Amino acid sequence: MGLTYVAGRAKDGKNGPSRRQSGRFRPSCFGAVHACLSLALLTALPAGLTAVGLVAGLATPAQAQQADVYSASGVTVDINGNIATLRDQALQQGQRLALQKVLGDIAPADKVASLTLPDDATIGRWVQDFQIEDEKASATHYIGRFTFRFAAQPIRDFLAQNGVDFAQAPSKRMLVVPIYTDDTGASVLWSANNQWLHAWAARPVTDGLVPIVAPSGSLEDSNAITATQALAGDQARLTALAQRYGAGDILVTEAKLSPAGADGKRNLNITVTQYGIDGTKSYKDSITGSADSVDQLLAEGVDHVSGLIGQSWKTQNLLNPNQQNELTLDVPLDNLKQWIEVKKRLAGVNLLKGVRLISLKPSLAVLDITYLGDSSQLARSLAQNGLTLTDTGGDTGTLALAAGAVATPAPDPQPENAPQQNAPAPGDQPAVPDQPAVPQ
Numbered sequence: 001m002g003l004t005y006v007a008g009r010a011k012d013g014k015n016g017p018s019r020r021q022s023g024r025f026r027p028s029c030f031g032a033v034h035a036c037l038s039l040a041l042l043t044a045l046p047a048g049l050t051a052v053g054l055v056a057g058l059a060t061p062a063q064a065q066q067a068d069v070y071s072a073s074g075v076t077v078d079i080n081g082n083i084a085t086l087r088d089q090a091l092q093q094g095q096r097l098a099l100q101k102v103l104g105d106i107a108p109a110d111k112v113a114s115l116t117l118p119d120d121a122t123i124g125r126w127v128q129d130f131q132i133e134d135e136k137a138s139a140t141h142y143i144g145r146f147t148f149r150f151a152a153q154p155i156r157d158f159l160a161q162n163g164v165d166f167a168q169a170p171s172k173r174m175l176v177v178p179i180y181t182d183d184t185g186a187s188v189l190w191s192a193n194n195q196w197l198h199a200w201a202a203r204p205v206t207d208g209l210v211p212i213v214a215p216s217g218s219l220e221d222s223n224a225i226t227a228t229q230a231l232a233g234d235q236a237r238l239t240a241l242a243q244r245y246g247a248g249d250i251l252v253t254e255a256k257l258s259p260a261g262a263d264g265k266r267n268l269n270i271t272v273t274q275y276g277i278d279g280t281k282s283y284k285d286s287i288t289g290s291a292d293s294v295d296q297l298l299a300e301g302v303d304h305v306s307g308l309i310g311q312s313w314k315t316q317n318l319l320n321p322n323q324q325n326e327l328t329l330d331v332p333l334d335n336l337k338q339w340i341e342v343k344k345r346l347a348g349v350n351l352l353k354g355v356r357l358i359s360l361k362p363s364l365a366v367l368d369i370t371y372l373g374d375s376s377q378l379a380r381s382l383a384q385n386g387l388t389l390t391d392t393g394g395d396t397g398t399l400a401l402a403a404g405a406v407a408t409p410a411p412d413p414q415p416e417n418a419p420q421q422n423a424p425a426p427g428d429q430p431a432v433p434d435q436p437a438v439p440q
Contacts, residue, residue, distance in 0.1 A: 069209050070150045071098075071102070071148065072102050072148055073147040074147070075094045075098045075146045076145045077093050077094045077097070077142075078142075079093065086142035087135075087142060090146075091146070092124075094130075094148065095127055096120065096123060098148035098150075099126070099155075103155070105208060105310070106167050107167075107318075108164070108314075108318070111165075125154070126155065128149045130147060132145075133145040133146060152168075156168065160321040160322055165318040167314045167317040168350060168351070169317050169350055169351050170350075171209065171211070171313050171384065172248035173245070174211065174247055174309065175215065175242045176200055176214050176251045177241070177253065178196040178199070178214065178253050179227045179231060179253065179254045181254055181256045182256075182257070183257070187231060188227055189226060190222040190227075195294065196255040196301075197217065199295070199298035199299050199302050200214035202299070203302050203303075208310075209310060209314060212251070212306055215245065225238065225241055230252050231252065231254065233273065235275055238250045238252070238275060239275075249276030249277070250275045252272070254270070254271045255270055256268070260291035261291070264292070265289065266289065267287070268286065268289065269284075269285075270285050270301055271283070271284050272305055274309070278380070316380070317380070319351075319372050323372070324371065325372075325373075326371075326395060327375075327396065327397055328366065328369075329366070329389075329399045330364060330365075330396070331367060331398075333361075333363055333365060339360075341401060342387070342399070345401070346385070346387070349381050349382055349384075349387075351377065351378055352370070353370045355368075356369075367399070387399055387402060388401070388403075
């Protein structure tokens with residue numbers, strides 16, 4: 001297991017890393033509150049809190065997502081020099097490479113390329129924690145692989161100061177359904193011969209802006225849908241499969257390998273059909289590689305599709321951090337459980353900069369929200385969290401739980417013979433700082 005270093009405070013008052021095996025410090029704070037609510041709804045408030053008028057500084061599940069968006073794993077550094085200083089040099093180089101990767105993940109590549117990054121000391125202050133995944137060292141040579149996690153706000157401020165729009169709303173987990181079609185036109189999904197599925201399963205599962213997971217290929221999976229049904233777009237079966245994995249959008253990806261050419265090359269032709277909250281989208285592309293390196297070509301195909309989907313999401317969700325909008329929302333309520341569920345889902349919407357509870361009755365809550373981005377981006381982020389926004393004009397709207405928006409236990413993607421675990425519910429996520437207020 002790698003070591004995790006967490007930013008702390010040294011005795012001399014300077015920032016420095018504190019060493020421990022795993023985990024992070026996740027402080028949270030609660031603001032003072034005041035309002036007049038019905039007694040039935042007051043009983044739902046957490047111990048120690050009074051009725052809510054304006055709540056500031058509550059940590060929420062969206063911060064766990066943001067921590068992933070602002071992190072970079074597998075950062076490799078290979079340097080030569082004096083063994084006494086090699087690791088420190090590697091860490092400085094690694095944190096710079098990690099920052100470049102994070103910026104490239106959330107902002108347009110051409111804009112990031114034109115940026116002048118801060119000095120090493122400044123970047124170091126932005127690091128929330130880091131992990132040494134692996135390292136090897138000799139007297140003059142050091143190779144290390146790291147994970148760096150950055151505090152979100154300094155990076156947002158840096159991009160805002162440089163006039164660079166960026167995406168900060170992560171997509172809900174997407175499920176890829178990889179189908180391999182051979183030279184004869186036969187398509188397979190759950191077969192052991194599906195090299196395309198194997199390539200996706202070998203891809204490290206990362207979160208970040210667009211987390212994509214592959215199915216485990218269990219008996220339940222094979223009973224849920226066939227290759228023919230997936231290619232035909234059987235959305236009822238696809239949706240049922242996605243729900244098992246706690247996923248939103250579904251990516252039906254078909255890979256076809258061409259025969260080897262006289263030049264020793266072959267093409268991997270890829271078709272992607274994305275089913276999601278924005279409707280159905282299709283992508284087609286082709287990459288070329290050595291006929292003798294099919295596994296490598298398929299792995300490149302996986303990276304290609306991941307990058308394509310990530311770029312599409314980023315482009316749709318770029319926002320100007322210096323512009324904010326406000327909206328007054330009516331939230332019709334049938335019962336107390338519904339209000340608690342709405343609160344939980346709002347906590348996952350990290351476009352929200354503030355939420356003010358205006359009034360709360362057994363049948364209706366009224367909220368004033370401040371958010372980043374435009375109304376379509378807000379609606380998309382809300383939909384990703386199982387909430388439906390209806391624009392009623394004049395900077396007002398109605399917010400409701402989406403039809404069928406019920407938490408469903410989801411298995412983690414893992415081998416069929418591995419024990420299955422349920423995906424954590426939003427309320428089970430750890431809290432970290434810097435997240436907008438959500439009414440209690």
